[in-house]
Amino acid sequence: MNAALVIAGSCLKCGLRSKGLWAVIVATLVPMLILNIGLMLIPDQMWELAVQVAAGFHGEDVQSATEWVKETTEQADQKRELVLNTSVSGSIRLIGAVASLIAIFFTTLTNESGRKSLAHVLSHPIRRSSVVLGSFLGTLVVVVPCVFVMTVFAFVLLLIESGKADWPFFLSGLYLLAGVTVTTAYAVAFTTALHPIIGVFASVGYTWIAAKTYSVHLILQQVTGVAEHLGRAWLYLIPRLGDFSTVAIDKAMAWSMDEATAPPITGNMTVGFLLAALHVVFALTLATVSLRRKQV
Amino acid sequence: MQQDAPAIEIKQLRKVFHPKGSDPVTALDGVTLTVQRGEIFGFLGRNGAGKTTAVKVLTNMIADYEGECRIQGMPTDRLEVRRAVGLLPEVTDFHAWLTAEEVLWFHGRLHGLSKLVLSERVPALLARLGIEREAWTRRVGPFSSGMLQRLGIAVALVGDPEIVFLDEPTANLDPLGRRDVRNLLLELEREGRTVFLNSHILSDVEMTCHRVAILEQGRIIASGDVTELAQVRPYAHIRATSVPNALLDELRTLSDDVAVLDGTIVVRIRTEDDLDPIPSMVERHGARLRYLAVARESLEDVFMRMVGPSGAQSGGGPQ
Numbered sequence: 133m134n135a136a137l138v139i140a141g142s143c144l145k146c147g148l149r150s151k152g153l154w155a156v157i158v159a160t161l162v163p164m165l166i167l168n169i170g171l172m173l174i175p176d177q178m179w180e181l182a183v184q185v186a187a188g189f190h191g192e193d194v195q196s197a198t199e200w201v202k203e204t205t206e207q208a209d210q211k212r213e214l215v216l217n218t219s220v221s222g223s224i225r226l227i228g229a230v231a232s233l234i235a236i237f238f239t240t241l242t243n244e245s246g247r248k249s250l251a252h253v254l255s256h257p258i259r260r261s262s263v264v265l266g267s268f269l270g271t272l273v274v275v276v277p278c279v280f281v282m283t284v285f286a287f288v289l290l291l292i293e294s295g296k297a298d299w300p301f302f303l304s305g306l307y308l309l310a311g312v313t314v315t316t317a318y319a320v321a322f323t324t325a326l327h328p329i330i331g332v333f334a335s336v337g338y339t340w341i342a343a344k345t346y347s348v349h350l351i352l353q354q355v356t357g358v359a360e361h362l363g364r365a366w367l368y369l370i371p372r373l374g375d376f377s378t379v380a381i382d383k384a385m386a387w388s389m390d391e392a393t394a395p396p397i398t399g400n401m402t403v404g405f406l407l408a409a410l411h412v413v414f415a416l417t418l419a420t421v422s423l424r425r426k427q428v
Numbered sequence: 429m430q431q432d433a434p435a436i437e438i439k440q441l442r443k444v445f446h447p448k449g450s451d452p453v454t455a456l457d458g459v460t461l462t463v464q465r466g467e468i469f470g471f472l473g474r475n476g477a478g479k480t481t482a483v484k485v486l487t488n489m490i491a492d493y494e495g496e497c498r499i500q501g502m503p504t505d506r507l508e509v510r511r512a513v514g515l516l517p518e519v520t521d522f523h524a525w526l527t528a529e530e531v532l533w534f535h536g537r538l539h540g541l542s543k544l545v546l547s548e549r550v551p552a553l554l555a556r557l558g559i560e561r562e563a564w565t566r567r568v569g570p571f572s573s574g575m576l577q578r579l580g581i582a583v584a585l586v587g588d589p590e591i592v593f594l595d596e597p598t599a600n601l602d603p604l605g606r607r608d609v610r611n612l613l614l615e616l617e618r619e620g621r622t623v624f625l626n627s628h629i630l631s632d633v634e635m636t637c638h639r640v641a642i643l644e645q646g647r648i649i650a651s652g653d654v655t656e657l658a659q660v661r662p663y664a665h666i667r668a669t670s671v672p673n674a675l676l677d678e679l680r681t682l683s684d685d686v687a688v689l690d691g692t693i694v695v696r697i698r699t700e701d702d703l704d705p706i707p708s709m710v711e712r713h714g715a716r717l718r719y720l721a722v723a724r725e726s727l728e729d730v731f732m733r734m735v736g737p738s739g740a741q742s743g744g745g746p747q
Contacts (some may be wrong), residue, residue: 134537134540135537135538138534138538139538142523142534145523145525145526145530146523146525149525149567150525242523247521248519248520248521249521249522249523251484251487251489251515251517251520252515252517252520252521252522252583254487254488254489255487255513255514255515255517255584256510256535256539256540256587257507257510257511257540258507258538259507424491427445427484427489428490
């Protein structure tokens with residue numbers, strides 16, 4: 133454990149001294165700022181365009197969203213609420229996506245197993261599992277402050293926008309971190325087992341699939357035969373990252389959400405968290421086995 | 429650790445790699461050797477001979493192999509063995525975002541050393557390896573290859589190891605750096621440490637090592653004391669006022685190996701006693717002797733004789 137903390141400490145130094153990482157965070161804050169300021173300043177004449185942008189952020193069909201909003205936002209306060217909700221969900225999706233990408237790329241950068249420094253590291257009296265755990269913890273200690281910085285920024289923007297403090301917004305950051313933890317564990321596994329560049333693509337692809345777990349489950353459920361069983365198993369085989377993002381938005385928009393309008397989640401979140409923990413253990417075990425088999 | 433066991437013991441070590449899409453490659457084939465405590469042992473061989481693979485096996489980088497490897501009488505995969513071992517790998521890299529001091533702290537902490545110990549050892553090692561003080565607090569990313577090599581050796585020594593594996597320690601160093609490393613090796617010997625040295629630079633090996641083994645295609649083709657290996661077959665160097673063919677023919681009665689290089693007759697002899705008849709032979713053929721001396725083989729000569737420029741073993745050396 134001590135060796136894992138030493139490796140994690142080195143990763144933290146890398147994060148603190150990496151200009152690229154800070155550039156990514158700042159680059160994330162800019163579109164968040166543009167989104168929020170843009171939504172605040174939208175004139176009534178450009179509402180339709182704004183709705184299309186909002187629908188795009190929600191990943192919904194632009195045409196049907198436009199018609200739905202036209203029907204439901206005739207009053208000014210309803211429009212205002214939609215702007216705020218879009219701002220919240222847009223910010224959270226952006227934070228979640230950027231945090232996942234930071235986790236993947238930072239893992240690739242610092243994971244010892246993909247570096248020429250591995251031989252030196254393994255010459256010390258440490259277990260290979262410590263190297264894996266160190267890379268995992270090292271990425272987490274960098275990603276957590278990143279998410280915190282981005283969440284605070286989005287919180288302040290919403291405070292200015294709405295005039296009230298949306299404290300549950302911070303809770304949403306915790307849900308995002310749960311998802312990013314799973315992403316990090318798989319990034320460590322993929323970049324250990326595969327060539328680092330292939331590991332990056334595998335991590336990004338797997339994270340995208342895991343974010344769409346529920347959609348894939350629904351598609352598989354519509355098919356009969358083996359696919360139907362696979363559809364049921366799918367929810368347990370693939371981590372439900374999409375749920376963390378959904379619940380994060382749900383928590384952050386608690387002031388306006390009711391059960392009718394809340395986005396669907398796959399199931400009981402306790403099960404979701406438990407599954408996420410199992411996936412983290414599985415991914416780190418996979419990474420350790422891969423590192424043991426690796427020719428240094 | 430077994431106090432009376434040799435520092436390193438390898439018996440019938442065999443390692444076969446199975447690269448995807450190509451035939452298996454036998455990197456080590458029945459290697460057997462023993463390195464005693466406190467000696468500097470040179471491990472020689474051309475590129476791809478299997479030297480680095482042997483070091484990787486001994487430092488537990490490669491776990492699946494046939495045969496037996498022991499460090500101070502213990503299997504190499506034990507954590508206590510790695511506490512006694514320091515390694516400079518052939519190819520190394522450091523966390524570019526750390527300073528030279530931080531690199532040593534990082535590796536020292538991984539070795540399980542306390543902050544108190546490291547606060548004294550880190551500056552001492554950086555100074556010992558000749559790393560300038562102003563470089564201690566600079567990030568290692570832009571360091572030259574020579575500086576990184578010195579830092580790598582410092583990392584190998586940070587755990588105060590009893591056995592040090594150095595894979596090409598002078599490869600990236602200038603002549604001054606090579607001299608510093610040679611002096612360091614001799615210091616390590618005086619401190620009672622065992623050094624296992626992989627090197628292509630045979631003059632460095634000759635100046636520092638007690639014993640060597642020459643590896644070719646995964647097999648040890650010669651091993652022994654450096655001076656003994658070089659004294660297997662001395663040469664007589666003869667210069668005379670003329671070199672008649674009849675003289676060469678008569679010299680061939682002493683040895684099959686007679687050649688003329690730049691006016692000097694070079695005769696491989698068995699012992700120095702073979703020199704005795706040479707002056708009279710020269711005079712008998714109407715020439716006058718100008719110079720007669722015995723030349724020993726350098727380690728490089730031994731290596732070239734054993735391994736040969738084309739890769740085939742050209743001569744039988746002591747096994």
